[in-house]
Amino acid sequence: MTARTSPLIPVLMLICTVTITVLSAGCTATADPGPVRIGVLLPASGPLATHSIEGLAWAVDALNRHGGVDGRAIELVYRDTSAGNISGYAEELAGREDIDVIIGPATSAELVRIAPLVTERGKILISPSATSGLVTAEYRENELVWRTCSADGEQLKAIFGTLRDTGVRNVSLVAANTTYGETFARLAPAAAAMTGVRLTGTTIVEVSDNFTEVAARIGEEGPDMVVAAVYPEEAAGIADALAATGSPAGLFLTDAARSPYLIESLGERAEGIRGTSLSSDPSTGYAIAYEEVFGEAPPAFAAQTYDALLLAVYTAARQEAAPKESPAASLRRVVSGDGIVKGWDPQEASEAATMIRAGARPSVTGASGPLRFGEHSSAGPLAGYYTRWTVEGGEFCENTPVASADVTPRLPGLSSPGAAGDGPVIWMVYPLAKGDRSFADTAYRGLFRAQESYDFTKREFSYDDLALLDAVFAARNFTEKPDLVITEGFQFADASRAWAETNPDIRFFTLEQANYGLPNACDAVMVPYGASYLAGVMAANMTETGRIGAIAGAPVAVIDPFVEGFRAGAAAYDPSVNVTVRYVGESFEGFGMPERAGAIARDLRREGVDVVLMIAGSSNTGIVDAARETSDVYLIGEDTDQSYLAPNLVVASVVKEIDAIVYHAAAGEVDGTFTPGQEVWTLENGGTGLFVSPRFSEYGWVAADWQERAVAAEKDYLGTAAV
Structure with missing residues (x-):
C-alpha cells in the first residue's frame, strides 16, 4: 500500500495523539465524565506499517459521530513504535490511570518484550498482528494478553494445504531468527506431513545474512517452492538471491512479509511472488468500506486492528455498566455475549456499545469475523480468515478469503425499538451474503457510500432470511419498521410484490425484478x-x-x-x-x-x-x-x-452502476423524492458501461x-x- 496523503497523518506524526472530541447532540460539559482513552503502540512507517493508523482514526471519528461510548468521546493516545523506544512507550501508557487498554504491538518479539510492562499494571494488551504460537504458550494463563489475529499454526495449515492443492510436493522453509520465525520452524514439519508435502530443509536467517549463500544452499535441496516466514526486508533479499542463482523454485511468503515495502524494493522483480495473509471477513463488507474511504484496499492487518479498537470500546462500555468489575472480566463478558448479533461498522458498533452499557450481551462481530474466543485469550479468536495472494502488475491480488474454521456468515440483527437514529430506517436485502465481489458487494458499496453522506439507520438481510421476512411483512410485526426496503435480484420478484401489497405505507425499491404498478414500489432495471x-x-x-x-x-x-x-x-x-x-x-x-x-x-x-x-x-x-x-x-x-x-x-x-443506483434509492428516501414506477438504466443513460x-x-x-x-x-x- 502506497502511503495515502491524509490530513490525519500530520497530526499523528507531530503530536502522536489522535483526539476527536465530537460529542453527540444534547451532551453538556457537566455530564461529560471525560473521554475514553485507548493507548496505541503501532508503527506508522517502515516495513511493518501494515495496520492502518488512518483506519483507526477514521473509526474513532465515525464512532464519535454516533455518540462515542454513552456520550463520552473516544480518544486514541498514539505512540509511533517506528520512531521511538517501544518499552518506554509501553511503560508510559501503562502508567496512565486514564488508559485501561493498549492496542499493539506489531510483532511477537515486541509483545514478549512489553507484555510484562503492561499487564503488571493491570492493563489489557491487544495485539492485532503478533501471530507467533509461542505467545499462546508464554501467556496462556494471562487474562490480560489478547490477540485479534489467529496464531500461525492456522496459517501453516492454510499454506501447506494451498501448496498441495496446486501440485507442490517439495518445500524448503526459510524462517526469521525471531519469535515469529521460530513458530514456523517448529510447526512446519508436522503441517507438511499432514498434507503430504515433503519438507526438504529449514534455514534460519537474519536480515544481515548473505542471502546469495542461503539461496545456494536451497538450490542444493531442489525444492519446488521456497516458503519464507520472514519480514519484508529479508523477503526482498531472498527473492533477489533466488533470481540471481537461477533457482527454478517459486517463492511463497507468510503474512509478515506482505508489505508495500516488498513491491517498492523489488519493483518488477516482485511479479509472481505468492503468499498468504490474514484478511477481513468478506461477508462483513469491511474491505469495501475501507476502499471507499481511503481509495485503496486495506493493508494486511487493518481489519484486526479495527477489531482491537472495537474490543477496547466495548470494554469501556462494560466498565461504565459495572465499574467494580476488572477490565479483564469486562472484556471476557463482552466476547461471551449470546444475544442479538451486532456488526463492525460504526452504526452497529455504536449500538453494541449502547447495549453493553445498558447491561445487555449482544453477540459482537468484527471486521475480521466473529469476535469469539476460547478459554485462553492469548490464543486469538476461534476463527480467522486467510487469503492467498499473488503479486500481479505491481499489486497484491487476492482470491476470496477462506475461514480457518467453520464460520456461518451472520448479518447483524435488528435492534430494540428506539435504537434507530433521527433519520429513516432503510432495509437492504441482498441475493446472498456479501463477499461475492460482484452483485452484493456493489450494492453494499452504494449503501455504505450513502451512510457516509446521509443520516439514516440501515439494516441488512440476505436471501437466507426470506422466511423471516415473509413472516414479518405478512404479520406487520416490526421491531423496527422500515421506511424503505431495497431488494436486489430476480430471486425476490414474488416476495417484493407480496411485501409491497401488504405494506402500502412502506416504500420498496427493487433491482431487476418487475414494474409492479404499485404506488409504493419502484423497480430499477439495468440492461447490460x-x-x-x-x-x-x-x-x-x-x-x-x-x-x-x-x-x-x-x-x-x-x-x-x-x-x-x-x-x-x-x-x-x-x-x-x-x-x-x-x-x-x-x-x-x-x-x-x-x-x-x-x-x-x-x-x-x-x-x-x-x-x-x-x-x-x-x-x-x-x-x-x-x-x-x-x-x-x-x-x-x-x-x-x-x-x-x-x-x-x-x-x-x-x-x-448498482452502487450508484442503491445510493440514489437511499438518497431519494432521505430527501423525499422517491418516485414509483420503473427506472431503466442503460448504456445510453450511463447506468451500464464497459470499463476498460x-x-x-x-x-x-x-x-x-x-x-x-x-x-x-x-x-x-x-x-x-x-x-
Missing part, C-alpha cells in the same frame, strides 16, 4: 446489452484463436442481455468468431460455485477459447484461478471493475468507435425484449 455488445467487439478483436466464450451462473432472464449483447457485438466486429456460452448451474446456486466455474473455464481453454466473459457472480473467482494456471486467457468481468482479481488478465468489465482496465488502455477505442452502434443495437433489443 449495449455494454456487453462492446465487450463482444473487444473480445472478437483480441482473440488469436477465433474462439471466445461466456461463463454464466445460470440460464436466467437477468443473464440474457449479457449473453445476447456479447454475441451481437462479436458478430458485428467479425462474423467468423465463434462464441461458446456455458452455464455453471441451472438456477441461483450457479452463482456461488467457483470450483465448477473453474472446471468449465479449463474445458473452454482446451477447446481453444482465449477470451472469456465472466457473468457468474462469486463463481467468477474460480474462472480467474483457472486462467492464472496458463496465463494465456483474457477475462472480462461483470457488474463492477473486477481487474483487482487479476490485473494482468482482466482486461475490462461490463459494469452495472487502465493496464489495457489501448482498447479505449472500443467505446469511442463503437458506442453509437452499441446504443442503437441496445435500442433494437429493448424494442423486442421484455424489461
Whole structure:
C-alpha cells in the first residue's frame, strides 16, 4: 500500500495523539465524565506499517459521530513504535490511570518484550498482528494478553494445504531468527506431513545474512517452492538471491512479509511472488468500506486492528455498566455475549456499545469475523480468515478469503425499538451474503457510500432470511419498521410484490425484478446489452484463436442481455468468431460455485477459447484461478471493475452502476423524492458501461468507435425484449 496523503497523518506524526472530541447532540460539559482513552503502540512507517493508523482514526471519528461510548468521546493516545523506544512507550501508557487498554504491538518479539510492562499494571494488551504460537504458550494463563489475529499454526495449515492443492510436493522453509520465525520452524514439519508435502530443509536467517549463500544452499535441496516466514526486508533479499542463482523454485511468503515495502524494493522483480495473509471477513463488507474511504484496499492487518479498537470500546462500555468489575472480566463478558448479533461498522458498533452499557450481551462481530474466543485469550479468536495472494502488475491480488474454521456468515440483527437514529430506517436485502465481489458487494458499496453522506439507520438481510421476512411483512410485526426496503435480484420478484401489497405505507425499491404498478414500489432495471455488445467487439478483436466464450451462473432472464449483447457485438466486429456460452448451474446456486466455474473455464481453454466473459457472480473467482494456471486467457468481468482479481488478465468489465443506483434509492428516501414506477438504466443513460482496465488502455477505442452502434443495437433489443 502506497502511503495515502491524509490530513490525519500530520497530526499523528507531530503530536502522536489522535483526539476527536465530537460529542453527540444534547451532551453538556457537566455530564461529560471525560473521554475514553485507548493507548496505541503501532508503527506508522517502515516495513511493518501494515495496520492502518488512518483506519483507526477514521473509526474513532465515525464512532464519535454516533455518540462515542454513552456520550463520552473516544480518544486514541498514539505512540509511533517506528520512531521511538517501544518499552518506554509501553511503560508510559501503562502508567496512565486514564488508559485501561493498549492496542499493539506489531510483532511477537515486541509483545514478549512489553507484555510484562503492561499487564503488571493491570492493563489489557491487544495485539492485532503478533501471530507467533509461542505467545499462546508464554501467556496462556494471562487474562490480560489478547490477540485479534489467529496464531500461525492456522496459517501453516492454510499454506501447506494451498501448496498441495496446486501440485507442490517439495518445500524448503526459510524462517526469521525471531519469535515469529521460530513458530514456523517448529510447526512446519508436522503441517507438511499432514498434507503430504515433503519438507526438504529449514534455514534460519537474519536480515544481515548473505542471502546469495542461503539461496545456494536451497538450490542444493531442489525444492519446488521456497516458503519464507520472514519480514519484508529479508523477503526482498531472498527473492533477489533466488533470481540471481537461477533457482527454478517459486517463492511463497507468510503474512509478515506482505508489505508495500516488498513491491517498492523489488519493483518488477516482485511479479509472481505468492503468499498468504490474514484478511477481513468478506461477508462483513469491511474491505469495501475501507476502499471507499481511503481509495485503496486495506493493508494486511487493518481489519484486526479495527477489531482491537472495537474490543477496547466495548470494554469501556462494560466498565461504565459495572465499574467494580476488572477490565479483564469486562472484556471476557463482552466476547461471551449470546444475544442479538451486532456488526463492525460504526452504526452497529455504536449500538453494541449502547447495549453493553445498558447491561445487555449482544453477540459482537468484527471486521475480521466473529469476535469469539476460547478459554485462553492469548490464543486469538476461534476463527480467522486467510487469503492467498499473488503479486500481479505491481499489486497484491487476492482470491476470496477462506475461514480457518467453520464460520456461518451472520448479518447483524435488528435492534430494540428506539435504537434507530433521527433519520429513516432503510432495509437492504441482498441475493446472498456479501463477499461475492460482484452483485452484493456493489450494492453494499452504494449503501455504505450513502451512510457516509446521509443520516439514516440501515439494516441488512440476505436471501437466507426470506422466511423471516415473509413472516414479518405478512404479520406487520416490526421491531423496527422500515421506511424503505431495497431488494436486489430476480430471486425476490414474488416476495417484493407480496411485501409491497401488504405494506402500502412502506416504500420498496427493487433491482431487476418487475414494474409492479404499485404506488409504493419502484423497480430499477439495468440492461447490460449495449455494454456487453462492446465487450463482444473487444473480445472478437483480441482473440488469436477465433474462439471466445461466456461463463454464466445460470440460464436466467437477468443473464440474457449479457449473453445476447456479447454475441451481437462479436458478430458485428467479425462474423467468423465463434462464441461458446456455458452455464455453471441451472438456477441461483450457479452463482456461488467457483470450483465448477473453474472446471468449465479449463474445458473452454482446451477447446481453444482465449477470451472469456465472466457473468457468474462469486463463481467468477474460480474462472480467474483457472486462467492464472496458463496465463494465456483474457477475462472480462461483470457488474463492477473486477481487474483487482487479476490485473494482468482482466482486461475490462461490463459494469452495472448498482452502487450508484442503491445510493440514489437511499438518497431519494432521505430527501423525499422517491418516485414509483420503473427506472431503466442503460448504456445510453450511463447506468451500464464497459470499463476498460487502465493496464489495457489501448482498447479505449472500443467505446469511442463503437458506442453509437452499441446504443442503437441496445435500442433494437429493448424494442423486442421484455424489461
